[in-house]
Amino acid sequence: MQKAIDIKENTDKFEELLRYIESQDKSQGILMQTLHKAQEIFGYLPIEVQKFISEKTKIPMAEIYGVATFYTQFSLEPKGQYTVGVCMGTACYVKSAQLVLDRLQQELKIKVGETTEDNVFSIQATRCLGCCGLAPVMMIGEDVYGKVDPKDIPNILKNYR
Numbered sequence: 001m002q003k004a005i006d007i008k009e010n011t012d013k014f015e016e017l018l019r020y021i022e023s024q025d026k027s028q029g030i031l032m033q034t035l036h037k038a039q040e041i042f043g044y045l046p047i048e049v050q051k052f053i054s055e056k057t058k059i060p061m062a063e064i065y066g067v068a069t070f071y072t073q074f075s076l077e078p079k080g081q082y083t084v085g086v087c088m089g090t091a092c093y094v095k096s097a098q099l100v101l102d103r104l105q106q107e108l109k110i111k112v113g114e115t116t117e118d119n120v121f122s123i124q125a126t127r128c129l130g131c132c133g134l135a136p137v138m139m140i141g142e143d144v145y146g147k148v149d150p151k152d153i154p155n156i157l158k159n160y161r
């Protein structure tokens with residue numbers, strides 16, 4: 001579920017976004033860079049921010065929502081302090097990466113793309129992380145964990161809380 005953003009508490013951020021929109025050449029397509037800028041400012045793209053962009057750029061809300069949900073670089077949810085990425089590339093997949101992902105979701109009580117209530121962890125399913133010899137691979141922030149056994153996940157997570 002999307003977390004709402006308090007517009008009053010974030011006036012500065014909306015003003016910064018508005019200045020950015022006004023500085024753009026509207027004759028060019030500005031949606032992608034505006035969404036990037038908005039994500040940089042807010043950390044994610046809540047529905048209120050999408051509505052604001054729609055209002056100020058006159059780009060239909062459906063188009064904005066479509067782009068924001070299509071590209072994986074955009075997030076509709078605030079990210080946790082640590083993103084836990086589970087590689088679902090071929091080598092990891094055949095080494096049971098799905099079981100790693102299942103255990104992680106069960107441990108953190110969230111699904112892929114979501115963030116824990118305490119804002120510590122978000123889960124992502126990723127493409128090949130380039131260390132297939134270590135399959136199945138999981139990353140927490142910048143730390144890489146290879147040959148992950150699902151039953152080790154609770155202990156690994158403890159290091160970050």
Ligand code: FES
Nearest residue numbers: 087089092128129
């Ligand atoms: S497939 Fe997972 S690291 Fe390459």
